[in-house]
Amino acid sequence: MRRPFSIEGRLAGAAFGAALLAIALLAVLVATGLPLGLGVSLSAAAGLAAAIGGISWAWRPAGDALRGIADGVRGFQENDFSFRLAEGRDDEVGTLTALFNRMGDVLRTERREIFERELLLDAVLQGAPLSILLLNARDRVVYANGAARRMFAGRGRLAGLPLADVEAPSPELRDALLAGQDATVTGCAPGREAETWRVVVRAFHLHTQRHRLVVVETLTGDVRRQQLDAWRKVIRVVSHEVNNSLAPVSSLVHSARLAVSSPRHAGRLEDILATIDERVRHLSRFLEGYSTLARIPAPAPEAVAWAPFLESVRLAVPFRILEESGPASGIFDPAQIQQVLLNLLKNAAEAGGPAGEIAVSVEAGQDGGSILRVLDRGPGMTEDAMRQAALPLSSVARGRRGLGLPLCAEILAAHGGTLTLGARPGGGTAATCVLPGRALPRVAAG
Secondary structure, eight states: OOOTTOHHHHHHHHHHHHHHHHHHHHHHHHHTTOOHHHHHHHHHHHHHHHHHHHHHHHHHHHHHHHHHHHHHHHHHHTTOOOOOOOOOOOSHHHHHHHHHHHHHHHHHHHHHHHHHHHHHHHHHHHHOSSEEEEEOTTSBEEEEOHHHHHHHTTTSOOTTOBGGGOOOSSHHHHHHHHHTSOEEEEEOOTTSOOEEEEEEEEEEEETTEEEEEEEEEEOHHHHHHHHHHHHHHHHHHHHHHHHHHHHHHHHHHHHHHHHHHOGGGGGGHHHHHHHHHHHHHHHHHHHHHHHHHHTOOOOOOEEEEHHHHHHHHHTTSOOEEOOOOOOSEEEEOHHHHHHHHHHHHHHHHHTTSOGGGOEEEEEEOGGGOEEEEEEOOSSOOOHHHHHHTTSTTOEETTTEEOOHHHHHHHHHHHTTOEEEEEEOTTSSEEEEEEEOSSOOOOOOOO
């Protein structure tokens, strides 16, 4: 519906008034005896001047309002949402002015809410114990929270620095940051104790530009608590096993003394000594397992072709090789990874699934690495059991205490890799070994 005081109506009214003025002037001029042609010219000129003046008068307020709206839009472009126009016109420009003011109110409210959320987010990030870095597409630090400044700059500024110039607490952590991948690393600065960090990297786009969010979490306390708990379990289990072995040995020694002192019991002496020997051997094997875990040598990685390597292991333990488009070779210590593979295959066989369903696959990992998987069709493991399985003394394989998985985890960690357990699609368990594409620097075994 057209407004009664629309701009179109006002312009039309100004033009109509000018036309009436021209006609009236023509009639007056003709009545005074002026020639018709001259009267038409004079009246047309007067009507045109009146039309121009009327249209200019009718348009001027609308033009002023539109210029004000244009200034307001330019202010919006500069993130200034405080601009507001006077209302009161009953035409299209008045409607546009009201819409402009309402839009400004909405933008001001949203900007205030965004600012408040940014303040809240910044307060949370600044108080977070995690070190958080935001990197732009050129790997320069855009944002760093308080924990990051304390870790990497001693409370100094990090914003604007290239990531390569950020001073990390240890060379190992610096290499992990520059690698740009999730990692768990252990290192230490000169004169300080070793620490463990988890690095998490996530990429996203901000204002159409690629950014990376890097979060560094210090795990030293958690790792030490887990190590302390593991040692407590070691002490309890070793003490229990030694007592279980020595108690019958003590009783058997007493029986052996009686057999020696009494000729009628001399026939039992051989059986008693055999039993003592079996218990001593069992205790020796038990303690040797923990001794092996404590003295794993540093790996000597080399380029190893996967196909002949797997075939050599299959001669000792049967399994299926899944056809995967994996790498032709990997970088690892063949003797140690063979031990890992044999332990995982032993666990797969003890899982209770069909022997023909035990399989091994090799896939390509990141940066030229390899992903080795050992798969079975056993009853599977609970999530809690899978999380605890790689810790020393956790229950594995039908409730027995074992060191196979912790040994595998230690060997892979020495290679710079990881061991994870997960559910196999269709049932069973998948043990995943991730090996890096390059060898870690050799470290002397302690």
